[in-house]
Amino acid sequence: MSVTSFDHVLSPTSLGALTLRNRVVMVPMGTEMGDRDGHLTEREIAYYAERAKGGAGLVVTGINAVTNDFEMINEGLGRVDSDAATPGLTALAAAVHAVGGAISVQLTAGLGRNINVVDPDNPPISASDNGHYADPSVTCRPLERAEIKVIVQRFKEAAARCAEAGIDAIDIHGHTGYLIDQFLSPVWNRRKDEYGGSVENRCRFAVDIIRAVKVGAPGLPVTFRLSVDHRFEGGRTPAESIEIALQLEDAGLDMLMIDEGSYEAMDYVFPPYYLGDNCMLGSVQSFKNALSIPVLGCGNLTAERAEQAIAAGEMDFAGIGRALIADPEWANKLADGRRDDIRPCIRCNQLCVGNAFVGRPLGCAVNAAVGFERERVIEPADVEKHVVVVGGGPAGLEAARVAAVRGHRVDLYEREERLGGVLWPAATPEFKKELRSMIFWWERQLAGLPVTVHLGTEIEASSPALADADAIIVAAGSTPLVPPIPGLDGENVIEVVDAHLGAELGERLVVCGGGLSGADFALEKAQEGHDVTIVEMTDAVAADLLLINRITLLRDLAEAGVTVLTGHRVTTVDAEGVVVDGPDGESRVDADTVISAFGVRPATGLAAALESRGTVIAVGDCVKPAKVGDAINAGFEAAFAL
Template sequence: MGSYPHIFTPGRIGHVTVRNRTVMPSMGTNMSDHGFVNDAIVNHYVERAKGGVGLIMVEVTCVDTPLGLNTLNMLVADDDKYIPGLTRLASAIHEHGAKCFLQLSHTGRGARRKNIHAQPVGPSAVPMPFSFMMGFGNEEPKALTTSEIREIEDRYAAAAIRAKKAGFDGVELHACGYYMGQQFLSSTANIRTDEYGGSPENRSRFYSNIIGKIRRGCGREFGLVVKQAVMEAGEQGGITMEEGMYYANRFLTAGADGIEVMGGSWKPQPDLDDIPSTADKPGRMLGLCSIVKKTVLSMPGEKGQPVFIGGGRTYLPELAEQALADGQCDFIFMGHGLLAEPHLVNYLEHDCYDQARPCIGCNLCADDQLSHGRHIRCSCNAVLGNGDNDYSIRPAVVKKNVLVVGGGIAGMEAARVSAMRGHQVTLVEMNDHLGGQLDYAVAPPYKDNLKQLYPYYEKQLKLNGVQVLLNTRADVPWILSRKPDAVIWACGVRPAALPIPGFEKPIVSTAKEALLGKETGSHVVIIGGGVVGCETAELLLLQGKKVTVVEMLDTLAGKMAATTRSILMGHLKGHGLTAYMECTCREITDSGVIIEDKEGKKTEIVCDDVLISIGDKPNNELCDQLASMVPEFYNIGDSQMPDSFAASSSAGYYTALGI
């Protein structure tokens, strides 16, 4: 048990005994083969089971296709044809000591017509409000009839029976987010006046009936948990705390074994009160779980011995241990932390948490699926969502002298994996510390969680025996003097020039310089409204500056994950950003800039400083020369094509696997 005896004490959820108190919550991957389990799905969950997690809530699974689909490649359990694949998955998880529940869900009014080719359905004909968590609003759904509701209840129960036949230890009912379970519970989404609406008792009838039907079909020994939003915050109203407590108690008295406690929020748009996940504080749901547990246990009704599962960036071991010791929750869910680091729980058990790859809170994992329909992806874990999710790092057949030039994300990841495979690795960096573009990424407001990457990579490089040379400029003679068998060039980017009059004037500097502390005047114009430009704008606005952004496109920060971008846009609006969209900077003067809109109208903006943020160019001038002079040469990361942390991490990882 190491230093965390409460985490590593076995626990029970109903009649299911779990080896420790850690839970991998349901997180969609969109990796199935049109609903069927495949190698990618199996490998994904097996790696977490190998990694020590106690209970795996297998991702959101559709009980009613096509109307209930969230994404096209979500898992499905609405037909017996899916049982063989689900059996394979459950068996593979059990083989490595973990228990598994299958999360059952119907997307309801949150479904998209382009996926289901029909009008979405819901408890009432009330459109889903704009969700900045999703980045979209929805069309008006068709209100379900009472007979249709009962048919869906039966589909949930039938899916649970299939899960039991497949060998799962239980199921979880999805009643949070924008899914049908929460839609029935919310007074704003459910405005029915029949037996399924009009009062908390009636609004909870849908899931209470489903719980009863599952119990009749699967028996009492089969596990059953409800993942429930116990409150909805925001202007739209919805589930009150009092109602949330009532619902939780109702579900437990109906036969559920536990509640995974969540909150909910609906806003037309984010505001200054919203904080992105890159700055989320650890344990943000633990207080809520504690209140729910204490209140619901005191409410009348026969509930057996229910458990309450809490979390929210709760993979910090001391925090999780204390929450369990204090009784705030009975089990801890560790979500995105397990996406970034499959072996997180093993690291906790063996008191080496500092070796675990951190989650930086970028939300790429959700955004790639929900906004773009792609497989899940991670900025830090290159394997997640890649091919068959094969985490094998095989020893190199021939051990080589590998020189990595550039200490950014791509270079550090390439050095780490190359050394793990047995190569002799040297990492050279011209600055006095590692990080590269990470230095700029952590500088804007609300980026606390990104800072974890510095100690993580420093630890990994040391553990794997990588020789790190700082303050060293690697020119061609120096590189050749090292006699490398392979050179990995990961030298990042260099600033791009703006080919307009006045670009060389003293008034001009770069947004990245401002991020690192360069002083600016009281009014700043930023040329370029991409991610860096907008994050620089927020930093300067918080310093009390007047900021104007000039952007050629019609969208600001278009490449940012939808959730994070929406919050940033809310902040920029709240702080009073001035933005000129679809405009081009034509000239920089001694006192400002002259811009031109798409109709040809020119405007002069007077300012103290002009910051350039138009994108960088690959730093690859030496690549052609070096490629002809060393046995193996690889140009990776931003020096090959400026992109994202995810692209750099992937390039470093898979390049190293091939050497």
């Protein structure tokens, strides 16, 4: 898609009575940076302010509970259910306004059947007697009419606190199958009173909330985030969601945020790289046509598609989420004509969603400053050093970049003829193209810094290149694990990295090893038309992959026709394929090409040989093979400390 300017994305606009400098909206995402009581901390405020400073027209916080009257609030979850929240809200508004931004607070009625922690003495609440999402043996208690009215009142009170604190807008959390969504959806709402049955009745709870917020915070625009397609059998479809949206508009809503998914289709809530670019824009145009209020589109949204959609009148606002975690200057870089300098989000969900799911503060695989916006400001070092970085993979590239930004003179040595390390072969599938974008991004950054890149150069402990180094960062990566299996050295056997890089493959493939590397390779080749079988010794493919991503991977493998043999061990490889031992004994899997994807082990040799020297820091897979985000963060931290 050829887009040379982003005039429509960056054009000033209004949201209700609020003037915004552009149409870039940082959509709500939880941070887990609040204190134990769910109140804003300086760390969290700095995180939001950095995105406002980077040019986003409107920054929206993660969810904040308005009440704990009927549902336990998980420790650390944001909350504005008392005046104790007001000082933090005031500080947040001041910090965002100081950098020319606008701030919205997302309010939630609660999680209902999606609540994380079930109190055995206090059943979860819901619209009806639904089973708990994670434990269907737990039955939710339908809210009583009087309790519904209490929650509506709490929204009014919470909105008033936000207005008093100087917050600019209010967003209502109505998606993902949480409590409000449970009222909106017939799959969860089987009530016989005025809150159930017809679309109008099922919308009554949400409509009353919008009106209450308008009363509590007069003049503040109110937005609503709605899952227009639940993406599971029996869930809501876009056609019904338009009827709901019209009810919300009539209640006084100022803008509708359109997204998709539910806990039953979790991958659409946090779309991984498998879902590709712009994966939620399919129905946005229909909502734009049906409503008179603005609509926002999101979902792995690229800058180019956002510009095209706004210019064509498909939508009014660009909802940018994880891309603003990866690069808070997303909007400013577009405005400055620096599109290629935007650090790509690789949509791995590793340290953003992954951290949040286990209660750890938000991080980022490609941006180690997330959550440390004040502490990890890269500033010139007191003394210039000569830094040698060995290895041009993700850890080495990030270490070289950060060391050079600090003002050090950097020599980067890579034994291959290209940069990227394992990222280069890993990025061959279309669904992982953002990994390759990261390599191009690093190359562009290094080109403008005091970094000399030496390709095709093997470094050993005795190499003269290390002689005058003040610090050596070893990012030597890993080596393939080759188990002692007869025939694994045969001519029809190709290591998975080489297979990614254009080796000649037969029609029938057996991938020996169902880790992420093997599984992604299998998916790529099956989508190209190969007949692929994965043989995995354990009982699960890609077992260490984040569940949200794994849901999509397993579905895509099945749709692509990949045969998956878990609980099977490869015992022999021959010219006709492999022999495996499984639950039913020994069997054969015929194949033209056998792919060795048994994993990797750290390349520790160089770091061990250099341990007697001065400042030597080993980072990345040569310490312990891990995910790309761990390598990038380790490279950052090593160079930042010099």
